[in-house]
Amino acid sequence: MEYRKFNETYVIRMDRGEEIVSSLTAFCRKENVTLATVEALGAADHVVIGLYDVDARQYHKHNFDGPMEITSLLGSISAKDGEPYLHLHINLCREDMSVIGGHLNECRISATCEMIVRKIEGIVERKLDEEVTGLNLFQFV
Amino acid sequence: MEYRKFNETYVIRMDRGEEIVSSLTAFCRKENVTLATVEALGAADHVVIGLYDVDARQYHKHNFDGPMEITSLLGSISAKDGEPYLHLHINLCREDMSVIGGHLNECRISATCEMIVRKIEGIVERKLDEEVTGLNLFQFV
């Protein structure tokens, strides 16, 4: 990963073989990013994406391999228990150009990933919502 | 819905059972947002999406139900006749992780929706283009 910061905006390049979620988490710790938006595109060859089952309170995860373009990656960085908390959703096309997508768990870059992280001056945390969803929702302080 | 404003950026959480288009319209009225961009992700269990037929000048609408992740939601808030005008397009994955999408008419949240609204200082209106498209297009004043 290599990047530059211009005012409150980071322009980031991740490289072949990097895993997006872990690289971005490490970036957040290093740069002390606690509230930001994320947008990206790129190319991947392995992804783990999920769909949340609210009733069962669990993510159904699926692996996909092979050449894919990241047609969109959107999400946010917030904070939970003093650690960066990433919430990213992704769309990817496969060789027939059909698109799959979901909640992003893991994505290995095949060629490059070009990402924009826009810092927001403020604090938004996460709190486990035990009552309704079983998810860590935005908690405003 | 709960939210905080940080400079010109709103961080918004919508909750289970809320309908995105009506909630966001109410938000715009309350906060007097007349020009902004919208980006979001989340999870939904009912959506009405459409595709515009330029020749017939009408939207073909389709309903989808069941567990879905909102893999991307992008669009804008502008103004028409003194009222907020939303134009949103959405992608959602279904249980097999395949993605459907279109012009967003209606979307009911199943778990959460995390939205960023970035205000733009300016005015952009809408005007019905009767001649070519039959749509309310950006009108610059």
Next chain:
Amino acid sequence: MEYRKFNETYVIRMDRGEEIVSSLTAFCRKENVTLATVEALGAADHVVIGLYDVDARQYHKHNFDGPMEITSLLGSISAKDGEPYLHLHINLCREDMSVIGGHLNECRISATCEMIVRKIEGIVERKLDEEVTGLNLFQFV
């Protein structure tokens, strides 16, 4: 194409018959935009999208025609050899609302395209990575 600039943000309308990549390239030259992000939605009737084969170092391109909504268009403007360099990825839905997508080569607008270009104050260039990917990657100066 018609547009207005509000601070560092351009709100752009492209019209029926325009091709997005060539129109946006002309816009960048005219407005001297050398680093920016791009987000858009709209409707199209012809698109050329591709998927990069890292091993063969070539894009496999596919044409799609017929009524489509641009459900998301994300990317960046940077600079290569003093010229604007666009890197855009797109998702589009077809008449059954299924979504296709990929690296954007060409997209003809059927109704309208509403685009936001956010200038970033800085310089990011492109450099051909001959060693690993065969692509023009972000080069930070």
